[in-house]
Amino acid sequence: xxLDKAKRGQILKILNIPDAKIKAQAxxxxxxxxxxxxxxxxxxxxxxxxxxxxxxIALGRNLAKQITVISN
Amino acid sequence: MSKCCHSVDLDIPxxxxxxxxxxxxxxxxxxxxxxxxxxxxxxxxxxGTTLEISYGKYSDDTVIIDTPGVYGxxxxxxxxxxxxDIILDADIVINIVNALHLERDLFLTQQIIDTGLPVVVAxxxxxxxxxxxxxxxxxLLSSMLGVKVIPTVAVExxxxxxxxxxxxxxxxxxxxxxxxxxxxxxxxxxxxxxxxLLILEGDPIVAQRNQVPPGDMQEEIYLKRRQRxxxxxxxxVKFTKEKSDFKERLSSLMIRPLTGIPIFLxxxxxxxxxxxVFIAQTVVEITEETIMxxxxxxxxxxxxxxxxxxxSATWHILAGEFxxxxxxxxxxxxxxxxxxxxxxxxxxxxxxxxYLPRVAVLADRVLTNIGLNGRxxxxxxxxxxxxxxxxxxxxILGSDRERRIAIFLLGLTIPCxxxxxxxxxxxxxxxxxxxxxYVIIIFSILASVGxxxxxxxxxxxxDLFIDVPPLxxxxxxxxxxxxxxxxxxxxxxxxxxxxxxxxxxxxxQVTGFLVLIxxxxxxxxxxxLGLPKEAATALIMGIVRRDFGAAGLMSLPLNKIQTLVxxxxxxxxxxxxxxxxxxFKERSNKExxxxxxxxxxxxxxxxGIVSKLSKLANEYLPIYYPIAAFFIxxxxxxxxxxxxxxxxxxxxxNLEGVGK
Numbered sequence: 207x208x209l210d211k212a213k214r215g216q217i218l219k220i221l222n223i224p225d226a227k228i229k230a231q232a233x234x235x236x237x238x239x240x241x242x243x244x245x246x247x248x249x250x251x252x253x254x255x256x257x258x259x260x261x262x263i264a265l266g267r268n269l270a271k272q273i274t275v276i277s278n
Numbered sequence: 279m280s281k282c283c284h285s286v287d288l289d290i291p292x293x294x295x296x297x298x299x300x301x302x303x304x305x306x307x308x309x310x311x312x313x314x315x316x317x318x319x320x321x322x323x324x325x326g327t328t329l330e331i332s333y334g335k336y337s338d339d340t341v342i343i344d345t346p347g348v349y350g351x352x353x354x355x356x357x358x359x360x361x362x363d364i365i366l367d368a369d370i371v372i373n374i375v376n377a378l379h380l381e382r383d384l385f386l387t388q389q390i391i392d393t394g395l396p397v398v399v400a401x402x403x404x405x406x407x408x409x410x411x412x413x414x415x416x417x418l419l420s421s422m423l424g425v426k427v428i429p430t431v432a433v434e435x436x437x438x439x440x441x442x443x444x445x446x447x448x449x450x451x452x453x454x455x456x457x458x459x460x461x462x463x464x465x466x467x468x469x470x471x472x473x474x475l476l477i478l479e480g481d482p483i484v485a486q487r488n489q490v491p492p493g494d495m496q497e498e499i500y501l502k503r504r505q506r507x508x509x510x511x512x513x514x515v516k517f518t519k520e521k522s523d524f525k526e527r528l529s530s531l532m533i534r535p536l537t538g539i540p541i542f543l544x545x546x547x548x549x550x551x552x553x554x555v556f557i558a559q560t561v562v563e564i565t566e567e568t569i570m571x572x573x574x575x576x577x578x579x580x581x582x583x584x585x586x587x588x589x590s591a592t593w594h595i596l597a598g599e600f601x602x603x604x605x606x607x608x609x610x611x612x613x614x615x616x617x618x619x620x621x622x623x624x625x626x627x628x629x630x631x632x633y634l635p636r637v638a639v640l641a642d643r644v645l646t647n648i649g650l651n652g653r654x655x656x657x658x659x660x661x662x663x664x665x666x667x668x669x670x671x672x673x674i675l676g677s678d679r680e681r682r683i684a685i686f687l688l689g690l691t692i693p694c695x696x697x698x699x700x701x702x703x704x705x706x707x708x709x710x711x712x713x714x715x716y717v718i719i720i721f722s723i724l725a726s727v728g729x730x731x732x733x734x735x736x737x738x739x740x741d742l743f744i745d746v747p748p749l750x751x752x753x754x755x756x757x758x759x760x761x762x763x764x765x766x767x768x769x770x771x772x773x774x775x776x777x778x779x780x781x782x783x784x785x786x787q788v789t790g791f792l793v794l795i796x797x798x799x800x801x802x803x804x805x806x807l808g809l810p811k812e813a814a815t816a817l818i819m820g821i822v823r824r825d826f827g828a829a830g831l832m833s834l835p836l837n838k839i840q841t842l843v844x845x846x847x848x849x850x851x852x853x854x855x856x857x858x859x860x861x862f863k864e865r866s867n868k869e870x871x872x873x874x875x876x877x878x879x880x881x882x883x884x885x886g887i888v889s890k891l892s893k894l895a896n897e898y899l900p901i902y903y904p905i906a907a908f909f910i911x912x913x914x915x916x917x918x919x920x921x922x923x924x925x926x927x928x929x930x931x932n933l934e935g936v937g938k
Contacts, residue, residue, distance in 0.1 A: 219618070220674065222534055222640070226497070227354060227523070228743065229495070229497065230350075230352070230354075230500055231349070231350075231354065231743065232929075233385075233497075233500040233501060233503075233504050233880050234325045234349040234350045234382070234385045234386075234500070234504075235349065235382055235745065236382055236385075236507075236508070238500075238501055242934065246530075247530060247533050247534070247639075249534070249535065249640070249642070249643060250535065250643075251643050252535075252639070252642050252643035253532070253639050253642045253643070253652065253742050254550065255639065255746060258381075259381060260378065260381065260748070261379065261381055261382055262378065262745070262746040262747075262748075263743070263744070263745060263746065264635070264638070264639045264642075264652075264742055264743070264744050264745075264746050265741065265742065265743055266642055266646065266651055266652070266741035266742035266743065267642075267643075267646075267741075268741050269741035269742070269743060
């Protein structure tokens with residue numbers, strides 16, 4: 207599924223980030239493909255927040271639609 | 279330009295040793311920079327950008343250069359390009375790392391180490407890390423990175439002596455495994471090791487400078503570096519305490535719309551009480567009336583009257599109503615500065631507490647409709663303080679497209695604090711229905727113009743992609759320092775524009791040009807807007823100072839409808855002359871002119887529509903219905919256009935997909 211479909215509290219594995227630029231920035235934030243993250247907040251029709259350890263990242267919904275994840 | 283190939287163009291003697299400060303945003307870099315350099319700091323505009331770089335003397339033959347906060351060095355944006363060039367040109371890099379965010383911050387650390395430059399790490403905010411229950415094995419971190427790591431608390435000046443003693447002990451660290459070989463394979467004669475690394479990472483600009491094609495190993499190198507950083511963090515960081523439940527709860531309350539919107543409204547209300555009531559009334563009364571008009575104005579006019587004949591043309595230009603030594607000085611220091619300081623103070627508190635990124639998350643949904651993302655809340659909030667200041671701040675936005683939309687909407691629809699006070703006063707006298715009507719009209723223009731611009735402009739705006747730091751209590755000294763730096767920066771940047779603006783106005787007044795314009799627009803004010811002909815003067819005054827414009831309306835005999843028409847027109851009407859100058863400075867002349875003319879047209883168009891719609895009212899149909907209906911319909915209409923435009927784009931994309 208894509209990240210925008212994630213539900214709060216779900217543990218997710220990042221499978222694919224298509225955009226090279228976004229991918230590079232995500233790796234810097236510690237969120238690379240294959241990494242496990244927790245979906246910590248979903249704003250209805252708005253951004254998705256994912257957490258890895260102490261780090262929280264907010265992604266706009268359009269961006270989240272492009273990222274493929276799998277839920278564990 | 280320095281000898282080599284970098285475009286670092288600061289006024290630094292070529293033989294000086296360069297110590298460069300590098301770190302992620304909010305790592306405490308500027309505090310450390312100030313502590314290391316003391317008073318002698320130069321600030322210059324980085325060539326080709328709007329970013330400013332600070333640098334100062336460390337000793338007779340050594341300078342310290344600050345860099346913009348970045349998460350890595352590459353060519354993703356202006357900040358990164360500048361940080362990259364300055365770092366690559368360094369003799370020694372002091373890398374400031376936020377102890378709370380090792381996982382994120384060490385990526386940059388490792389990237390700098392991979393360039394082969396001598397590095398010393400300042401592990402900052404150690405006190406806070408301890409309070410949050412993070413235990414960091416500093417010695418192990420140092421040996422794994424292969425460079426000195428000095429724990430610091432920059433705001434309390436803790437660890438700074440030790441850092442200073444160790445600057446010249448900086449050494450190249452241990453690079454990411456596997457990178458060494460790749461760099462050797464490249465064997466570039468012209469490029470330094472750091473440049474070679476960035477070429478391998480596919481940096482197009484560095485590659486072009488060395489006349490080689492950019493590499494395609496960015497992802498591979500980044501992933502290796504990430505693995506190494508994760509391995510280091512796993513070994514050196516221990517959690518000893520569970521995270522604060524209260525902070526997490528508060529954080530989600532701030533982000534979820536149901537609770538987040540009331541919290542945001544509460545924050546805005548506090549802002550209004552502090553700035554709109556306390557500063558705008560109590561403080562400004564002292565600064566503008568007592569100090570500036572009571573002491574400064576008689577002093578300066580008295581002084582000038584010794585050399586210049588009172589009431590001559592020169593007198594009007596220098597000391598008259600809009601004189602160079604009177605109006606801009608009194609306006610800027612007496613009225614605007616207290617407001618700007620107030621805005622920056624509250625904004626710094628919001629920023630340092632971690633509230634601002636949460637507001638950005640909350641507002642993202644709404645702002646994507648008008649081609650912006652959540653980050654644009656910052657210039658929009660600031661716009662209610664001073665549009666000139668907000669226009670400068672649009673530099674934080676992710677793309678030129680977003681800046682274009684934000685700057686236009688700021689100038690068109692956001693009334694600045696100076697004007698807001700007068701408008702609120704006049705609206706309150708009309709009754710609550712008119713207040714609501716005014717808000718509907720202005721909001722409708724903001725939403726529909728933004729939506730249509732977003733649909734019409736080519737390209738795509740960037741998506742929200744931000745770090746949401748943990749909530750914390752802001753530190754007073756940090757907040758004060760930030761407020762002072764930003765306010766001073768505003769003063770330096772805006773003062774010449776206010777002076778130039780005043781000069782243009784007073785010359786127009788002396789030469790009779792102002793009266794000519796007032797006569798020229800009379801047909802519009804009387805015929806189309808249905809206002810008395812003197813209203814033209816108020817509109818022109820609005821260009822000088824937006825509050826003058828609104829205040830000028832107060833003396834006119836207007837009925838309720840006329841007041842509403844006049845207030846709507848003057849809100850949408852072009853911003854004050856300093857904002858216009860800023861608009862031309864930030865955008866091209868052509869674009870500035872288009873924006874300026876468009877605000878004029880929209881202001882008169884909307885004012886006229888309100889005036890004509892009010893004629894539809896009769897004893898059965900109260901005036902607010904047709905006006906409210908029209909402007910709500912306008913929003914829906916713009917949404918419909920944007921919706922169909924999106925569908926059309928998708929359809930086209932699908933067609934192309936099939937074609938392939």
